Structure formats: structure tokens, C-alpha cells
Amino acid sequence: MKHRVRAAAIILVALSLVTCGRSTPAIPNICPVHGSPLKDDTVRIVYGLIEHRNGIHNAQRDKFPWANDLIEGGCVVSTESPKFGPVRYCPACREAKLLWRSEHEHLIVRKSPT
Numbered sequence: 713m714k715h716r717v718r719a720a721a722i723i724l725v726a727l728s729l730v731t732c733g734r735s736t737p738a739i740p741n742i743c744p745v746h747g748s749p750l751k752d753d754t755v756r757i758v759y760g761l762i763e764h765r766n767g768i769h770n771a772q773r774d775k776f777p778w779a780n781d782l783i784e785g786g787c788v789v790s791t792e793s794p795k796f797g798p799v800r801y802c803p804a805c806r807e808a809k810l811l812w813r814s815e816h817e818h819l820i821v822r823k824s825p826t
């Protein structure tokens with residue numbers, strides 16, 4: 713009987729790990745685009761509505777998915793909101809993002825003054 717309870721507990725833990733793995737994408741150790749090992753960094757958290765250059769989302773997905781040079785903190789901010797946060801990043805992705813930005817500077821979205 714004792715072994716059955718232990719076996720049931722092990723199965724439940726294993727199932728919960730599988731479920732967690734499906735709902736939360738794992739952070740890889742290697743960049744899938746560049747094959748570079750990911751590193752740890754602390755970056756600035758930017759709050760508010762952020763205007764992105766046209767095409768950056770597709771470029772980020774295909775060319776620099778692990779640049780992680782800032783954290784988008786959302787639109788709710790207070791005096792207690794953190795200014796910096798931890799990320800994992802790929803150095804080659806950051807270089808690719810800088811290159812992409814320099815090549816697409818003309819695509820920045822600007823609001824006209826009111």
C-alpha cells in the first residue's frame with residue numbers, strides 16, 4: 713500500500729511538470745538563430761505605449777529573437793515600479809538588432825505634434 717501511494721505521488725508530480733512545461737515555454741540555453749549560448753543581463757524596463765518601427769516584430773522573430781535589450785513593462789507604472797529587470801540574451805541577436813535598426817531608421821513611427 714505504501715508503494716502505491718508513493719507511485720501515485722510520483723505520477724502526479726510528473727504530470728504537473730509536463731503540464732507546466734506545456735503552458736510555460738522553456739528558456740533555451742542556446743539561441744536558435746545564432747547557436748550562441750544565452751547570457752544573463754539586467755536591462756532597463758520601459759513603461760507606456762511603445763511605438764515600434766514597421767517590420768520589427770517579424771525581424772525580431774526571424775533575426776534577433778533573444779536580443780532582449782529592454783523589458784516592456786506595460787502601461788501601468790507607479791513610483792514603486794522597478795526600473796531594471798533580469799533577462800537572458802544572445803550577444804549575436806543584439807548585434808543583429810543594432811544592424812537592423814541602422815538599416816531601418818527611416819521606418820520609425822513618429823506621432824505628429826498636436
Ligand SMILES: [Zn+2]
Nearest residue numbers: 743746802805
Ligand atoms: Zn541570437
